[in-house]
Amino acid sequence: MISNADYFQGKQDKESELAPTIQGLRDALEQAQSKLRMNSVFLSHRQCRIEQLEKQVYLAGHWLCPKCKFYLVSTNLHVPSGGFSANKEPQACANGCGPMWRVTHEQSANNTVDRCDKMQDVIFAAREALLQSHCPHADSNIAMIPARKIGNAINALETAGP
Numbered sequence: 001m002i003s004n005a006d007y008f009q010g011k012q013d014k015e016s017e018l019a020p021t022i023q024g025l026r027d028a029l030e031q032a033q034s035k036l037r038m039n040s041v042f043l044s045h046r047q048c049r050i051e052q053l054e055k056q057v058y059l060a061g062h063w064l065c066p067k068c069k070f071y072l073v074s075t076n077l078h079v080p081s082g083g084f085s086a087n088k089e090p091q092a093c094a095n096g097c098g099p100m101w102r103v104t105h106e107q108s109a110n111n112t113v114d115r116c117d118k119m120q121d122v123i124f125a126a127r128e129a130l131l132q133s134h135c136p137h138a139d140s141n142i143a144m145i146p147a148r149k150i151g152n153a154i155n156a157l158e159t160a161g162p
């Protein structure tokens with residue numbers, strides 16, 4: 001039978017024995033909490049930086065379907081102020097293909113170059129068509145051809161297709 005005095009003495013001995021371990025655990029917990037706070041601040045700064053970089057990489061509100069190449073420019077109208085802003089919410093393709101992808105500035109620039117190349121091809125084809133159609137002014141300088149005739153030739157080419 002253990003007396004009360006022995007019980008309490010034994011309990012104090014155990015507590016004294018475990019005190020360094022408990023203090024060590026408290027210190028480790030404080031260090032971990034301090035690291036967690038620092039990592040949280042660091043993470044918050046990284047997220048801000050990611051948002052800044054995304055604005056530089058992606059065209060806000062521009063979406064492209066990877067399957068059918070449907071291109072969407074989505075904007076929000078703010079009725080109270082009458083202002084507009086880019087709609088950054090993910091969009092689904094209007095043709096039912098699924099989710100659309102965000103458009104980067106590089107993709108947009110490449111698309112512009114491709115469209116310019118295509119338009120240049122149409123202009124050269126129109127010039128060729130005019131030269132072959134016995135246009136009296138087409139033999140020396142395309143600038144001498146009336147704009148109406150070039151427009152008609154381009155329309156004819158676009159109607160005829162590639």
Ligand SMILES: [Zn+2]
Binds near residue numbers: 065069
């Ligand atoms: Zn699509």
